[in-house]
Amino acid sequence: MSPSLWTEGLGKSFCLHLQGGVRIPVLERVDFSVSPGECVALAGPSGAGKSTLMRCLYGNYGAEHGSIFIRHDGAAVELTAADARAMREIRRKTLGYVSQFLRVIPRVGALDIVAEPMIAQGMAPDAARARAEALLLRLNLPSRLHHLPPATFSGGEQQRVNLARGFAATYPILLLDEPTASLDAANREVVISLIAEAKAAGTAIIGIFHDVEVRDRVADRLFEVLPIQDAA
Numbered sequence: 001m002s003p004s005l006w007t008e009g010l011g012k013s014f015c016l017h018l019q020g021g022v023r024i025p026v027l028e029r030v031d032f033s034v035s036p037g038e039c040v041a042l043a044g045p046s047g048a049g050k051s052t053l054m055r056c057l058y059g060n061y062g063a064e065h066g067s068i069f070i071r072h073d074g075a076a077v078e079l080t081a082a083d084a085r086a087m088r089e090i091r092r093k094t095l096g097y098v099s100q101f102l103r104v105i106p107r108v109g110a111l112d113i114v115a116e117p118m119i120a121q122g123m124a125p126d127a128a129r130a131r132a133e134a135l136l137l138r139l140n141l142p143s144r145l146h147h148l149p150p151a152t153f154s155g156g157e158q159q160r161v162n163l164a165r166g167f168a169a170t171y172p173i174l175l176l177d178e179p180t181a182s183l184d185a186a187n188r189e190v191v192i193s194l195i196a197e198a199k200a201a202g203t204a205i206i207g208i209f210h211d212v213e214v215r216d217r218v219a220d221r222l223f224e225v226l227p228i229q230d231a232a
């Protein structure tokens with residue numbers, strides 16, 4: 001099956017301007033791919049570059065070397081060449097991202113935060129809110145919280161709002177950054193089921209999972225991100 005997202009010789013380093021422009025190489029010649037219905041877990045020690053790779057794949061960081069390709073609207077699009085407008089379209093329709101922390105929007109209630117991407121994908125607002133409510137309840141977020149802005153929610157409650165938002169809309173590709181980090185065992189099980197259902201529906205998933213048990217239950221394979229050896 002042709003991949004949903006792949007990289008060719010991806011390289012990225014950081015330039016520390018405050019340290020006289022020292023370059024810290026993080027990713028070197030990364031060749032990665034994920035196919036529809038597959039979940040690939042990024043593995044490797046802390047500081048190896050997993051989060052950096054994830055941010056490159058979401059288009060937050062440009063690639064310094066190599067390319068990132070994504071299947072979008074039936075065509076292979078080079079993410080690294082997409083302008084801001086193309087990037088917005090790719091994120092609206094094709095590429096979902098559950099970041100580790102919810103970006104709270106002032107005064108917008110949890111339900112509307114979850115419904116927003118579905119409405120942006122063309123779902124009728126009432127249907128989107130109904131699905132948002134069902135997902136929030138499935139993630140054990142009590143109804144009394146649904147209309148409140150999540151700014152004052154606990155870390156675990158915010159993470160569940162973020163997860164509901166990511167899984168509510170239909171994305172061919174979904175990035176998950178430590179999706180169960182703040183969750184109790186019961187909600188961890190819900191997330192494992194949501195991942196399994198998304199895979200069965202053909203979504204390609206790339207995740208960072210610190211919880212090895214969760215990782216082993218959802219991942220079809222691991223992609224090892226290797227720390228770059230210091231040049232001697």
Ligand SMILES: Nc1ncnc2c1ncn2[C@@H]1O[C@H](COP(=O)(O)OP(=O)(O)O)[C@@H](O)[C@H]1O
Binds near residue numbers: 014026050052225
């Ligand atoms: N914005 C940044 N500026 C400079 N160095 C960074 C930046 N982000 C990450 N790094 C460095 O890049 C390396 C990889 O970081 P990261 O991708 O967060 O690793 P991981 O997610 O695997 O723990 C680390 O050495 C980190 O210090």
Ligand SMILES: [Mg+2]
Binds near residue numbers: 052
């Ligand atoms: Mg990280």
